[in-house]
Amino acid sequence: MYFCYYHAVGDKTKAYIAFSHFLGIGPIKFQAIKKRFNTVEEAYKSNYSKLSSIVGAKTASKFIDFRKEFESVDYEKKFKEKNIKVIHQENKLFPKNLINIPDPPICIYVKGNYDLFDFDGKIISIVGTRMPTSYGQKATKDITYTLVGAGFSIVSGLALGIDSMAHSACIESGGETIAVLGCGVDIVYPYSNRTLYKSILQNNGLIISEFPPGMTVLKGLFVARNRLISAFSSAVIVVEGSKRSGSLITAKYAAEQGKDVYAVPGLIT
Template sequence: MPLFASTQVSLTELEARLRLHRLPELGPRRFQKLLEAFGSASKAISAPASAWRALGLPTACADARRSLDIRDGAYHALAWLEREGQHLLMVDQPGYPALLAEISDPPPLLFVAGDPGILEKPQLAMVGSRRASRPGMDTAAAFSRSLAGAGFVITSGLALGIDAAAHQAALDVGGQTVGVLGTGLENFYPQRNRRIADAMIAQGSAVISEFPLDAGPQASNFPRRNRIISGLSLGVLVVEASVASGSLITARLAAEQGREVYAIPGSIHHPGARGCHQLIRDGAVLVETIEHILEGLRGWQHLPLSTETPAPIEHPLLCLLFAAPHTSEALADAAGWALPKVLAALTELEMDGRAVSEGGRWFARLS
């Protein structure tokens, strides 16, 4: 049974909302303007074009509302909602996430594949570079496992890199995670992460989108979806990001929405750390351990603290490798060790799964 069956919206009104939702140039604010002006989506759909123009709405909106493409898309969405595990949340109806409803432009409709109930649970967003370093990926996974173990839903954008590492790590410890797409749920992007999305849905988590089911990967949609990632969450943790990263957009939106912003520092020589350093200069909380996040959010915890908080790094070579990848020769110089001693230590670290060599450089790994 689709979730909308428990709301006060009739089937006629639901279809009208789905039609409005597909109109070109009609974002959340214009959608809300129509509902306020006409009292319902069904009345807005049947209103004369002159009434739409009087509200300052684009001509393209009024002209397209009765097109076959718009109508067929709404009918397809109704059929999609009849399937098990597929839901629609509406901003003025029960079941819509309360935190998201507080932002200045909440999505009027949210398509949900999976369990919509987890959207009301305390969430923490984790975001970062699509081209993350191996240490960055390991750090994201370790923090995600700990946060999920502490009772938080891990929310991210199902992108490559840090997002994927965070989602997968939460699943690995039996936690819950929410993926917010920048496409429609039937036009999944990136396809490389489809397996993770399917696992999320199967294991009681959720994948959501504000876009029509068939919406493709348009560049403008991804910054737009970032406000949902931050809007659903109590705070946003940026793990690794350049100064031009979309993750900084998410962090800025989080700050504007009154959410906490956390950032993990890195080496001054690593371009992927510069975005985090910029956020810290701008007032983000510098995070080195899970406690730096949890100490301000203890009232939201549902489960005991995980024991998997990233431990202090004691091995001198690992300290250097977590700062930045090194060749073995560079490690010898930096540590002041003879090269044979460095090579022997690296071999032991590799056998323990704590370091790995790629392309002639060594990378640290969190166990």
């Protein structure tokens, strides 16, 4: 059985949730907003004039309209029903390795036993092609088994191929794994990984996303997701990543974040 400790949504958390749900304000604009107001609550309640001076007239107008609709939704009930926990930037449980990147997520949505996970511990991300060779599959399993045996947790993106194998091998070897999604945490994508999704939660792992629950799959979200995969980790291992693959985007983010990057490029004979 998997579970998530749930805490009531206060005014501060509510403000963070609102900004994360509004598509016109992403992490970069949100950082600019935070700098101009004393609190996030103040920013959320601000008038059109103040907001427009930061995000522009069009975005400010849309946010004012959005806020009226947002107020009518009981997010506390919604998250509780789905066992989803929300952790914002000012929450003491917000991972330090996320807050230190240039564009930290406004908040993260989590399924799983978040309170007991050690984000300051040893974490490695393993990513790669969706169509691995038999060599790539074996390399992923061997590397994962070795890392878990040395006390590492494994982070990946729940994609088909290398990502799924890394998650599965971690669970098989008794480790804890984090799946970072490019959609809402309540959306299983790809759906063929629904058994793995459940297995991660049943084995003390976590499902995490910066995107609000219910957010469906959009191509651009996966690129944004990749920076979090690298941010969670002390290093990134790429297995058979193609030239234009998402795994190489993750490696690029890792390099920019000052993380070590390793590669399993192909069969070594």
